[in-house]
Amino acid sequence: MKSIKLSNGSEMPLVGLGTWRAQPKEIENAVQIALENGYRHIETQINRNSENVVGMMKISIFTKYKIIFVCLFFQLPNFGNRPNDVEKFIKLSLSKLNLSYLDLYLIHMPFSFHCDKSVYAPLTNEDGTFSLDVDNDIIKTWKEMEKQVKSGLTKAIGLSNFNAEQVQRIYDSAEIKPAVLQIELHAYLQQKEMRETCKKLNIAVTAYSPLGSPGANTHFSNKYNYSLNDFPDILGHPTVKRLAEKYNKSPGQILLKHLVQQNIIVIPKSGNPERIKANIDLFTFDLSQEDLETLNSLDKNEEGRIFDFLFFKGVEKHPEYPFKRSKA
Template sequence: MPYVKLSAPGDVQMPLVGLGTWKATNEEIDKALTTALDAGYRQIDTAFNYNNEEAIGSVLKKWISSGKGKRENVFITTKLPVFGNRAGDVEKYLNWSLKNLQTDYVDLYLIHMPFSLIPDDTGLSPKTNEDGSFVLDLEANNVETWKAMEKSLKDGKIRALGVSNFNAMQVKKLYENSEIKPSVLQVELHAYLQQKDLRATCKELNIAITAYAPLGSPHAKSHFIEKYNYNKTDFPDILGHPVVKELAEKYNKTTGQILLRHLVQQNVIIIPKSSNPERIKQNIDVFNFELSPEDLERLNALDRGEDGRIFDFRFFKGITKHPEYPFNFKEE
């Protein structure tokens, strides 16, 4: 497994392939994570509001207790929830995640969203208005939140810090106002949304890129409809694109492996999510072939820019009115 050396203090190396767990239920986690660890995965990506950290912690404890590996052999990423983006809440939500994951530290801690929402009375979900829109937190400050995360890193609870879903301007602002610089930016990234300008900015700042939804998140549409009653039009089918299918036949690989190889060959960290054991094994089996320069360019040419974006977060009703909303959509 190739690793990416992060700019974090000390020698922090992040596996190039990890298991994504967004939308994975507790029942799915047991089978999927066990399969992944046995297949050689050594990176797990989760988040407080995925509601599966506890299940992940249980599987890891069982795996470590069985003598198959040690805690230091596994790179764990989790994230500060969008309703916990205040400096005073960092320690609370981080400690909650550490307890659920049954570990004393996480390898990477991310601010999940650049915008902030007010939590409900439970502290476990965002608060909503009577019309179903989310209550925006307009006082949270990402720089102040970051400083609280820096303290947790110095206390040994975090090894590296990063952000998710930030745009280039937001990343630069944090970089310029931080003592411990961001090591990782996690964003939606796939053949239809290649984020070339953002990646160039991160390269200048020595920030590694993690791609979520590297296969185009085929099941996201149903999730948007079921959870948020939000139906995004023109949902992409990257796996079914003729060029991707042609290359899969040429290299005797699956269409998913072609799309994943396209990214790892450019040193982009990937966290494909699957609960299918066979697919989990396929998603890590991308290091025994290499796409030719010509085929890389054919895949590069599939980029649709912003038209290829799936996760615009407008399923958070009213979110485009937040000053830290990262994309250039007009107010609703």
């Protein structure tokens, strides 16, 4: 398995297993299949069952396969995005995971909601909007993240879903610099300027939804009563299918290779054993420069974004909402 060296010296495998929206039994099966097929990077998140499942599996399975990297990118939730919540939530996750430290701990989002402590979820108002915590200071939250490194609870820290200005602001104020930025990144949203910023700052980039998150629209609709009018089918794009035939690979492998070949870490989620195996089988072939450029041309910039978080009703009014567009 190829890996990226992070700014703190740790090695982060280029391909990990994502577990977003997976049910406990699916997670257990997927993790075991993944480890049997060479995965050494498991992504898990707070506020769902994956932490508990991975924690229960740790002694019996992780030890057997010598897993070397547990990446928790959803770990500091948007309802616990305050300085005095950082230590509480990292310790909660360590307890659930049956671990003494994390390899990587990310702030999931730059914006914050008030917490509904009865269910540990974002607090909502009577009109259905989310209760925005507009007073939180992300710089002060970052300083608390740094303390978790100093105390040995995590080896590295990073960000997720921050825009370039926010990343630069954190970087400029940081004693311990962000090691990783986790962002939505796929053929329709290639985030080239953001990647250049990260390259300049020596921040590794991890792509979530690298296949366009098939099925996410159903999740949005069921959970938030929100749906996208034009949900993308990147896997079915004629160019992707043509290249899959050319290289005798699946469309998913072509899309993942497009990113991995540019040293972008990917964490595709799957519960299907054959797809789990295929998603890591990316190192026996290379795309030609011409084919890389062909895939680069699929970029729709911001028009290709799936996760703008507007399913959190009212979030665009938060001062740290990261995807504000300039008015024409």
